[in-house]
Structures are given as C-alpha cells and as structure tokens.
Amino acid sequence: MIEFRVETTSGIAPYRQIAEQVRHGLRLGILDVGDQLPTVKEVVAMVAINPNTVSKAYRELELEGLVEGRAGIGTFVTRTLAGPSLAAHGELRRTLLAWLESARRAGLDDASIDALVEHAFHDARQDGVA
Amino acid sequence: MIEFRVETTSGIAPYRQIAEQVRHGLRLGILDVGDQLPTVKEVVAMVAINPNTVSKAYRELELEGLVEGRAGIGTFVTRTLAGPSLAAHGELRRTLLAWLESARRAGLDDASIDALVEHAFHDARQDGVA
Amino acid sequence: MIEFRVETTSGIAPYRQIAEQVRHGLRLGILDVGDQLPTVKEVVAMVAINPNTVSKAYRELELEGLVEGRAGIGTFVTRTLAGPSLAAHGELRRTLLAWLESARRAGLDDASIDALVEHAFHDARQDGVA
Amino acid sequence: MIEFRVETTSGIAPYRQIAEQVRHGLRLGILDVGDQLPTVKEVVAMVAINPNTVSKAYRELELEGLVEGRAGIGTFVTRTLAGPSLAAHGELRRTLLAWLESARRAGLDDASIDALVEHAFHDARQDGVA
DNA sequence: GTGGTCTAGACCACC
DNA sequence: GTGGTCTAGACCACG
Numbered sequence: 001m002i003e004f005r006v007e008t009t010s011g012i013a014p015y016r017q018i019a020e021q022v023r024h025g026l027r028l029g030i031l032d033v034g035d036q037l038p039t040v041k042e043v044v045a046m047v048a049i050n051p052n053t054v055s056k057a058y059r060e061l062e063l064e065g066l067v068e069g070r071a072g073i074g075t076f077v078t079r080t081l082a083g084p085s086l087a088a089h090g091e092l093r094r095t096l097l098a099w100l101e102s103a104r105r106a107g108l109d110d111a112s113i114d115a116l117v118e119h120a121f122h123d124a125r126q127d128g129v130a
Numbered sequence: 131m132i133e134f135r136v137e138t139t140s141g142i143a144p145y146r147q148i149a150e151q152v153r154h155g156l157r158l159g160i161l162d163v164g165d166q167l168p169t170v171k172e173v174v175a176m177v178a179i180n181p182n183t184v185s186k187a188y189r190e191l192e193l194e195g196l197v198e199g200r201a202g203i204g205t206f207v208t209r210t211l212a213g214p215s216l217a218a219h220g221e222l223r224r225t226l227l228a229w230l231e232s233a234r235r236a237g238l239d240d241a242s243i244d245a246l247v248e249h250a251f252h253d254a255r256q257d258g259v260a
Numbered sequence: 261m262i263e264f265r266v267e268t269t270s271g272i273a274p275y276r277q278i279a280e281q282v283r284h285g286l287r288l289g290i291l292d293v294g295d296q297l298p299t300v301k302e303v304v305a306m307v308a309i310n311p312n313t314v315s316k317a318y319r320e321l322e323l324e325g326l327v328e329g330r331a332g333i334g335t336f337v338t339r340t341l342a343g344p345s346l347a348a349h350g351e352l353r354r355t356l357l358a359w360l361e362s363a364r365r366a367g368l369d370d371a372s373i374d375a376l377v378e379h380a381f382h383d384a385r386q387d388g389v390a
Numbered sequence: 391m392i393e394f395r396v397e398t399t400s401g402i403a404p405y406r407q408i409a410e411q412v413r414h415g416l417r418l419g420i421l422d423v424g425d426q427l428p429t430v431k432e433v434v435a436m437v438a439i440n441p442n443t444v445s446k447a448y449r450e451l452e453l454e455g456l457v458e459g460r461a462g463i464g465t466f467v468t469r470t471l472a473g474p475s476l477a478a479h480g481e482l483r484r485t486l487l488a489w490l491e492s493a494r495r496a497g498l499d500d501a502s503i504d505a506l507v508e509h510a511f512h513d514a515r516q517d518g519v520a
Numbered sequence: 521g522t523g524g525t526c527t528a529g530a531c532c533a534c535c
Numbered sequence: 536g537t538g539g540t541c542t543a544g545a546c547c548a549c550g
C-alpha cells in the first residue's frame with residue numbers, strides 16, 4: 001500500500017502533494033493498474049487532513065484518467081505511467097544514492113543538496129531545449 | 131546578475147519561488163555579500179509579475195537577515211548561505227550532470243527523473259534519520 | 261457574456277451543468293479564446309448556488325486546459341473547441357428548428373421530443389459504430 | 391425486450407438512467423400495457439450494476455403508477471405514456487435521422503451535435519414560454 | 521475584489 | 536462503509 005506524507009511547510013497545497021505522490025508511484029511502478037489506493041478515511045488517518053482534501057486529489061487524478069473511484073469499494077488505478085525505461089531505474093537509483101552519499105561526505109546539508117540538484121537540473125533542461 | 135523564473139502552474143506562490151531562488155543563489159555562491167539583487171522593476175520586466183509580489187519576496191528575505199533594502203538604491207545581500215562545502219560543488223555538479231545524462235540515455239523523461247530523484251532523496255533522508 | 265442556467269431537478273450535479281455549458285459555448289463559437297467567463301460572484305448572483313460549486317466547475321475546465329483563472333482578474337478562455345464545421349452550424353440550426361416546429365405541430369410535448377431525439381441519436385451512434 | 395444501458399461517466403445516478411429509459415420506452419410505444427420489464431437479475435446481467443439499484447428504479451416507476459411489481463413473477467407495465475402523436479413518430483424520426491446525417495456530412499462530431507441540439511432546443515423552449 | 525484552498529458538516533447514491 | 540456532492544465560512548496570494 002502506497003504511503004502518503006504531507007509537508008505543510010512546503011507551500012504546496014496538500015491535495016497537490018497527494019496527487020503528485022500517486023503519479024510518482026505510477027511512474028516508478030510502485031502502483032500498477034488494478035491496485036487500490038488507500039480509502040479517503042485511511043489517508044485521513046495517515047496524514048491528518050480533511051477528507052475533502054483527499055477527495056479533491058483523487059478527483060483530479062480521476063479527471064486525468066489515472067484512477068477510477070467506485071462507490072462503496074474504493075479508488076483504483078486504471079492507467080500506469082511507467083514506461084519501458086522502468087527496467088533501468090534500479091541501476092540509476094543506485095548511482096544516484098551513491099552521488100547523494102558523496103555529497104553528504106563533502107559536507108553538504110539537505111538544503112545545499114536541494115539547491116545543487118535543482119540548479120543542475122534546470123540548466124540541463126535548458127541545454128536540452130536549446 | 132541572478133535570473134528569476136516563475137512557474138505559474140506549479141502551485142507554489144510566486145513570492146516563495148523568488149525567495150527560494152535567492153536562497154539557492156546564496157547557497158551556491160552565485161550571490162555573495164554586497165551583491166545587489168535585481169530591483170523590483172527589473173524583476174517585473176524579467177518574469178511579468180506584480181511588483182507587490184516581488185516586494186513581498188524581498189521583505190521575507192530581509193526578515194531572515196539575508197538581504198537589506200536601502201531606500202532609493204536597491205536590495206543588497208548581507209549574509210551568504212554558502213558553507214565550506216562550496217569547493218566541492220564543482221565536482222559534485224559534474225557527476226550529477228553525468229548521472230542525468232545517463233538517465234536520459236536510458237529513456238527517462240523529465241517527469242520520470244523527477245519521480246526517481248524525489249523518491250531516492252526521500253528514502254535517503256529517512257535512512258539518515260533512522 | 262455567456263449565461264448559465266442550473267436545473268436542480270435534472271439529477272445532474274450543478275458544477276457539471278456549469279462546466280458543460282461552457283464547453284458548449286466553446287464548441288458553438290459563443291465563447292472564444294481570450295473571452296472572460298463570468299466571475300464566481302456573478303455566477304452566484306445569476307443562478308443562486310454556492311461559490312465553491314462554481315469554482316469547482318471552473319477548476320475542472322482549467323484542468324482540461326480550456327480556461328485559465330487569474331487571481332484578482334477573473335477566468336479566461338484559453339482554448340476553443342469550435343471546429344471547421346462551425347460555418348455549417350447556422351444552416352443546421354435552422355433545419356433543426358424547423359423539425360422541432362413540425363414535431364410540435366404533430367402534437368408531441370417536450371418529453372416525447374426528448375425521448376424521440378435521444379432514441380434516434382442513440383441508434384444513429386450505434387449504426388455509426390457498427 | 392427493452393434494453394438498458396448505463397453510462398457511469400455521465401454523472402447521472404444509474405437508477406435514474408434506468409427509470410428514464412423505461413419512461414422513454416413507454417412514450418415511444420416500445421413498451422405497452424401488460425409488457426414485462428426485464429427482471430432485476432436480467433438487468434444486472436445486461437449492465438453490470440447492483441440489484442438494489444435496479445430495484446430502486448423499478449420502485450420509483452411503481453410509485454409513479456407506471457408499472458406494477460408482482461412478487462415472484464416480475465414487473466409489468468400498467469400504464470403507457472404514448473399519446474395520439476405516436477402515429478407521427480415514424481415520419482419525424484426519419485426526418486431527424488436525415489438531419490443527423492447532414493450534420494455528420496458537414497463535419498460535426500457527436501459533441502458538437504449535442505451542443506447544437508441542446509442549444510437549439512433550449513432556445514425553442516424559451517420562445518415557446520415567452 | 522478575485523480566485524485558490526482548507527475545514528467542517530451534511531446528504532445522497534452505490535455496494 | 537465508500538465515494539460524490541453541496542453548503543458555509545475562513546484564510547491566503549495576487550492585482
């Protein structure tokens with residue numbers, strides 16, 4: 001069962017965080033077609049937010065055609081976002097974690113790592129576009 | 131001169147995006163003590179947002195003691211966030227860009243890369259905490 | 261300015277009725293790119309429903325990429341659904357109204373006309389599919 | 391035997407869709423006094439919904455005095471909604487299908503046809519009322 | 521003032 | 536019990 005976390009200090013609307021975490025799960029193969037999402041009540045118990053906020057996230061995913069709510073049963077995945085590249089994730093993940101470890105050893109804290117990553121990715125995308 | 135970008139679709143308040151980009155610049159050594167931030171007018175010309183929004187971002191940074199507004203002149207950096215680890219950034223950045231390149235070659239699109247990175251980092255932090 | 265109507269007896273959720281009427285307007289050329297939708301408050305004054313219900317309709321349209329809400333200004337059309345067939349609408353509309361008139365003269369009430377239309381259209385779609 | 395269809399995406403409660411389709415049948419002469427409706431089990435096999443939902447639709451029709459449930463046997467039509475205009479339906483239907491065909495030839499898709507029909511009918515009723 | 525979001529509580533439809 | 540919807544009231548970000 002996928003687990004949700006909500007950072008109230010991030011400035012990102014909780015319903016967006018929930019929806020994004022589902023999309024990430026679909027992309028990483030953690031969630032697959034037919035899987036059931038936690039019920040609204042279960043999410044509420046998990047992260048202490050209002051049921052309507054969870055419903056809003058699920059409704060948005062439903063409009064995107066990713067999940068389907070079935071009254072009285074729950075909400076289920078109807079489409080995955082995982083591509084053929086999924087097989088490569090394991091190796092990439094290992095390399096990335098190794099990089100993270102080296103950054104930590106070099107004395108970078110989480111905020112610095114975030115800054116470095118976001119900056120590098122932004123530049124790379126610019127290059128890709130150019 | 132630091133450049134700002136604002137993603138209106140991200141769901142993050144524009145003033146937060148501006149402030150965060152300044153903090154990143156301070157952390158990465160792109161901005162240093164004494165440097166002048168773009169004036170409100172310059173930012174407005176750069177990213178097409180309301181001047182009040184820019185002022186709000188600068189005010190927040192001033193409250194954090196990172197910058198100082200001098201009436202009629204501009205806003206200046208008073209404190210940096212770059213640590214001793216700054217020297218290691220160049221090498222880390224190169225390795226990270228290489229990783230990014232390998233992810234692209236493996237067929238991952240931006241969204242998948244985001245998902246992978248966020249997931250790996252979250253796990254790593256959990257481990258660190260544990 | 262497009263006008264909304266909400267039938268509370270139809271069994272269709274009001275927010276769906278609002279959204280559908282906007283889509284129809286986009287399809288019939290009544291609404292075009294750049295046009296402003298009524299503000300939430302104006303709609304509330306028009307049809308006496310809760311502001312949140314209107315927001316829900318507009319948000320759904322925004323997720324579909326049809327409109328864009330700009331804080332402090334209003335909600336604006338960003339994409340039309342009108343196709344090249346738009347030019348033919350005038351003539352088709354006239355013929356359809358003539359048919360309606362003949363049905364009325366033959367003694368059909370609104371309910372019978374609805375039944376006849378829905379039945380004919382359903383059959384026609386089946387044939388089209390087959 | 392009348393056939394039912396249920397659109398789960400329409401936002402209309404399934405029990406309303408079933409009941410409405412029976413009323414349409416009564417209006418178009420497809421169902422007549424004495425005819426038996428499909429049993430709940432048959433409907434369930436036809437459209438894959440919960441038996442309770444079918445029962446609710448039949449109960450509503452019974453309250454309207456249109457059908458009568460006979461325990462252990464089935465549900466039977468007790469009143470028709472077809473008027474004297476029924477004789478004219480054939481010709482009207484043919485003309486309507488011809489109109490539909492011309493709309494298709496003009497390049498309109500189903501959604502555009504829906505928009506045009508609903509808009510024209512709404513206007514016509516307004517005129518009639520006025 | 522406008523849209524965006526969250527909370528709280530309620531009712532309905534479906535299983 | 537589960538999701539879907541509406542109402543009411545509140546706060547925030549933006550212009």
